[in-house]
C-alpha cells in the first residue's frame with residue numbers, strides 16, 4: 001500500500017517522535033508513505049483568522065502538489081493523501097470540501113494557484129487521517145498479527161481530541177463524540193484500555209498562547225479524567241494534543257497544586273513497542289513526562305527523559321462534571 | 331456570494347459577516363437554542379456565548395461583537411458545529427469575526443488582546459518561510475507582544491530545546507517564490523472582491 005504523505009510542520013521537529021514511529025510502524029506493516037515534495041504549512045488555526053482567500057490558497061497548494069505527484073511518477077496510491085496531524089487533516093479535508101461546495105471559491109483559489117503554475121480540481125484527492133488508514137486499510141487483525149511484545153498490563157487512556165472525529169466534512173470513520181477505533185487498536189496490541197469519557201474533548205489548541213489559564217484548565221480536565229481511571233499513560237494521535245498535555249503538565253501542576261505525572265505518547269509509538277521495536281526506534285525519550293515507569297510494565301526500558309521538579313500551590317476547586325462510565329473490557 | 335440572508339430581521343452587520351465567510355455559514359437559520367454555548371469548552375470564559383453573539387450580530391451590535399473575546403477564545407474544537415441542529419458553520423463564523431476584528435483595527439482593543447498578535451506572527455512566518463518555524467515564531471511573538479511573559483515561557487523553550495524538539499533556524503521551502511506568488515494573487519483577488 002502506497003499513500004501520499006503530508007507530515008506537517010510539527011512532525012519536522014517538535015513531534016519528530018511521531019514521524020519516526022509512524023514510519024517505523026509503516027515499514028513493519030508494508031505501508032509506504034511518499035512525502036509530498038516541497039509541501040507548505042497548512043496554516044493551523046491561525047492563517048484563516050487573518051486572511052480568507054490566502055488561507056484557502058495556502059492549503060490548496062498542498063492539494064495541488066499532492067494531486068500532481070500522485071498522478072505522476074512517485075507511484076503513490078491514486079488520490080490518497082494521509083496526514084498524521086489532526087489540524088493538517090482537518091484543514092486539507094475542509095478546504096477540499098469547501099472548494100467542492102462553492103464553485104466561486106474554487107475559481108478564486110485556482111486563479112491564485114495559477115500564479116504559481118498550479119491547479120486543483122476539488123474532490124480529486126481523498127484526504128485521510130493516519131489512524132483511519134491504519135485501522136481501516138491495514139486493519140486490526142493485521143496489526144494484531146504483528147504483535148510480538150503485547151502491552152499486557154499497561155493501562156492506556158485513548159485520547160482522540162477534536163479534529164479527527166469532528167466535524168467530518170468528507171467522510172466519518174468514527175463517532176464524533178465517543179470514538180472507539182483507537183480503543184480497539186490499543187486492545188489489538190494487548191493493552192488494557194481504560195474508559196476515558198473526555199477522550200474527544202479539546203486540548204486547548206493554541207489557547208496556551210492566548211489565555212494561558214483557560215488552556216491549563218482544559219488540559220487539567222483531561223489529565224484528571226485519565227488519572228481518575230488509573231491510566232498509566234495517555235495515547236494521542238495529534239502533535240498539538242501531545243505538546244499541550246506533555247509540555248504543559250508541570251504548568252498545570254503549578255497552577256492547580258496537582259501532581260500529575262502521566263506520560264503522553266503517540267499511538268504509533270505503542271504500536272512500535274508492541275511490534276518489538278526498541279524505545280529509541282520509536283522516538284521515546286523526547287517527552288517531558290518520563291515514560292519509563294509506565295513502560296517498565298511491559299519490559300521496555302526507555303532512555304531517560306529530563307524532568308523538572310513539581311511546584312506546589314494551593315488547590316483550586318475541582319469542577320469536572322460527572323460522566324457516563326463504560327466497562328473496561330468490551 | 332449566494333446566500334439567503336435578505337430577510338428584514340437581519341442587520342447590515344449580519345449580512346457583512348455572512349458575506350465574509352468562505353462558504354454560506356447558514357447563520358440566518360439560528361434558532362437561539364443554546365446548544366453551541368452549552369457544548370463550548372471555552373463558554374464559561376467567553377464574554378458572550380456563541381448563541382448570544384449570534385443574536386448580537388443579528389441585532390447589528392458591530393462594536394460589541396468585534397471587541398469581544400468570544401472569537402479569540404474559540405479553540406476550533408467543532409463541538410458546536412457537530413451538535414448545532416441547524417448545521418450552522420459556527421467555527422467559520424468565529425474565524426470570520428477574528429478577521430473582521432483585525433481589519434477594523436480592534437486588535438489591541440479586544441478583551442483577548444493576545445489573540446490577534448499571535449495569529450499575525452504565525453501568518454508572517456508562514457508567508458516568509460512556507461512553514462511554521464517554532465523557535466523563531468515563539469521568540470518573535472513574545473518579544474513583540476508579551477516581553478513580561480517571555481520569562482514564563484523560557485522553561486518551555488529550554489525544555490523543548492533540550493529534547494531537540496525545537497528548530498534553531500528557519501528552513502524555507504524550496505519553492506518559496508511560487509508560494510508567495512500564489513498568496514499575492516490571492517490577496518489581490520480578495521481586495522478586488524472587497525470593493
Ligand code: SF4
Nearest residue numbers: 360361363364366414
Ligand atoms: S446551536 Fe446552532 S441553532 Fe442553536 S443557538 Fe447555536 S448556532 Fe443557533
Ligand code: SF4
Nearest residue numbers: 370404405407408410
Ligand atoms: S468550535 Fe469554538 S465556539 Fe464552537 S464549541 Fe468549540 S471552542 Fe466553542
